Amino acid sequence: MRATVKIVDAYTDRYSIFIHPEDAKAAKLHPDDLVKIEYGKRSIYGSLVISSFVQPGEVGVSRDVLQLHNLSDGEVVEVVPAGTPESVRYIKKKMNGEKLRKVEIEAIVRDIVDRKLRDIEISSFVTALEINGLDMDETAALTIAMAETGDMLDIDRKPIMDVHSIGGVPGNKTNILVVPIVAAAGLTIPKTSSRAITSAAGTADVVEVFANVTFSLDEIKSIVEKVGACLVWGGALNFAPADDLTIKAERALSIDPTGLMLASIMSKKYAIGSQYILIDIPTGKGVKVETVDQARALAKDFIELGKRLGQYVEVAITYGGQPIGHTVGPALEAKEALLALMTGKGPGSLIEKATGLAGILLEMGGVAPPGAGKRMAKEILDSGKAWEKMKEIIEAQGGDPNIKPEDIPVGDKTYTFVAPTSGYVTSIDNRAITGIARAAGAPEDKGAGVELYVKVGEKVKEGDPLFKIHAGSETRLEQAIVYARRTEPIRIEGMVLQRIGNI
Numbered sequence: 001m002r003a004t005v006k007i008v009d010a011y012t013d014r015y016s017i018f019i020h021p022e023d024a025k026a027a028k029l030h031p032d033d034l035v036k037i038e039y040g041k042r043s044i045y046g047s048l049v050i051s052s053f054v055q056p057g058e059v060g061v062s063r064d065v066l067q068l069h070n071l072s073d074g075e076v077v078e079v080v081p082a083g084t085p086e087s088v089r090y091i092k093k094k095m096n097g098e099k100l101r102k103v104e105i106e107a108i109v110r111d112i113v114d115r116k117l118r119d120i121e122i123s124s125f126v127t128a129l130e131i132n133g134l135d136m137d138e139t140a141a142l143t144i145a146m147a148e149t150g151d152m153l154d155i156d157r158k159p160i161m162d163v164h165s166i167g168g169v170p171g172n173k174t175n176i177l178v179v180p181i182v183a184a185a186g187l188t189i190p191k192t193s194s195r196a197i198t199s200a201a202g203t204a205d206v207v208e209v210f211a212n213v214t215f216s217l218d219e220i221k222s223i224v225e226k227v228g229a230c231l232v233w234g235g236a237l238n239f240a241p242a243d244d245l246t247i248k249a250e251r252a253l254s255i256d257p258t259g260l261m262l263a264s265i266m267s268k269k270y271a272i273g274s275q276y277i278l279i280d281i282p283t284g285k286g287v288k289v290e291t292v293d294q295a296r297a298l299a300k301d302f303i304e305l306g307k308r309l310g311q312y313v314e315v316a317i318t319y320g321g322q323p324i325g326h327t328v329g330p331a332l333e334a335k336e337a338l339l340a341l342m343t344g345k346g347p348g349s350l351i352e353k354a355t356g357l358a359g360i361l362l363e364m365g366g367v368a369p370p371g372a373g374k375r376m377a378k379e380i381l382d383s384g385k386a387w388e389k390m391k392e393i394i395e396a397q398g399g400d401p402n403i404k405p406e407d408i409p410v411g412d413k414t415y416t417f418v419a420p421t422s423g424y425v426t427s428i429d430n431r432a433i434t435g436i437a438r439a440a441g442a443p444e445d446k447g448a449g450v451e452l453y454v455k456v457g458e459k460v461k462e463g464d465p466l467f468k469i470h471a472g473s474e475t476r477l478e479q480a481i482v483y484a485r486r487t488e489p490i491r492i493e494g495m496v497l498q499r500i501g502n503i
């Protein structure tokens with residue numbers, strides 16, 4: 001049908017296209033149908049909303065559609081049913097456990113990027129990958145397709161280093177220390193991060209507390225060539241664009257299928273031109289990889305995928321059996337990370353992991369002799385050079401380089417859980433801590449999260465504080481308290497775990 005464009009001031013995150021009920025009836029269109037707007041030689045795909053927001057003869061476009069396409073009020077366009085993309089058949093092949101050909105994977109990625117595949121089809125694809133997986137041929141095809149459907153970056157300052165965690169462990173603010181340490185040594189490290197997938201705060205969510213993380217590739221190039229590093233959100237416009245759309249489905253299901261994880265990470269590294277990449281695989285109970293054998297197998301996949309992409313990859317298998325540091329949630333983690341950079345002091349789990357990973361990168365980049373990297377990294381941190389570099393990065397990314405951790409606001413609705421008995425802390429449940437922080441509102445509410453007062457192996461007396469929940473509202477706080485009471489995330493030897501009566 002021919003229609004006049006009307007901008008609908010709504011951000012639906014579903015690329016919504018609105019038409020009036022009378023027009024929908026005449027065109028035999030139904031809610032959530034995939035529809036196409038044709039104007040000139042361009043095509044815009046979106047999910048149909050039938051509504052009186054628009055008048056007969058009008059087609060409404062939401063703000064998220066306008067983020068990708070220039071349309072103005074009053075333009076005359078054609079609105080037609082889009083039908084079912086061929087790539088849906090390929091998704092069903094993967095649902096049936098069949099191997100996908102390179103061209104089929106490319107079609108799926110292209111249709112995700114063009115928004116021909118709606119949330120429902122993308123979730124089906126992610127679920128199929130969780131159940132049936134991808135082999136290395138499919139993973140490499142997916143990685144390159146994800147990278148090449150977006151912009152690629154060519155940074156002049158070589159060699160280009162990179163570091164990326166597969167995530168999964170709460171409080172993993174490590175790379176916020178690693179990046180400035182490595183850059184302070186004179187190496188180039190254009191770090192891209194995703195927002196939280198299974199955790200309560202992705203690195204992009206944490207950095208966004210004190211600096212902008214959404215930039216175009218030209219802006220990233222300028223930042224990196226100026227200060228040698230960045231800490232930005234990989235989901236920014238047109239940078240491996242399929243990645244953030246599949247992550248949205250992963251986040252809803254709190255899953256991260258191995259093949260998609262490999263492609264998600266390495267597509268960003270490939271797009272930004274990283275040459276030497278260190279992958280962190282946190283390993284332990286309650287994270288994405290639970291055993292060292294599984295971690296070694298995943299490490300081999302990352303190294304093989306890197307070879308196919310022309311990138312040198314090393315992998316660090318790290319301890320992931322409990323949260324990193326003492327804080328979980330964007331603002332709380334930002335405070336802890338900045339304080340560690342300012343003082344060189346902080347929880348051993350954070351400082352030791354950060355200097356360990358940074359040390360490997362210093363050796364990979366040739367600025368530290370083999371075996372001397374961690375010591376050099378610690379010297380850079382202790383000397384204040386890492387903090388000076390971080391201030392350069394913060395300023396280049398539009399933040400306040402004079403920021404003080406104590407000035408960062410956190411949720412003021414709090415509740416502290418105390419030890420029910422005396423004894424040694426025997427375990428901290430990663431998934432429960434993440435669940436409590438997310439119930440409190442993280443990562444969307446940056447001030448929400450959990451502060452840990454104890455770690456595994458520490459001795460407590462009955463009544464000692466174990467952890468504090470921060471939330472932005474009493475409602476969220478109550479939800480987090482209920483979740484915490486149900487999951488009891490911190491176990492102390494000697495405590496009564498359950499009492500079973502004659503129920």
Ligand SMILES: O=P(O)(O)OC[C@H]1O[C@H](OP(=O)(O)O)[C@H](O)[C@@H]1O
Binds near residue numbers: 163172175193195
């Ligand atoms: O823990 P979950 O949310 O599953 O994984 C996502 C997190 O892991 C990676 O960390 P980094 O950017 O390498 O520090 C991602 O960028 C993101 O921050």
Ligand SMILES: Nc1ccnc(=O)[nH]1
Binds near residue numbers: 256
């Ligand atoms: N799936 C992913 C895990 C961690 N980081 C990413 O960028 N993607």
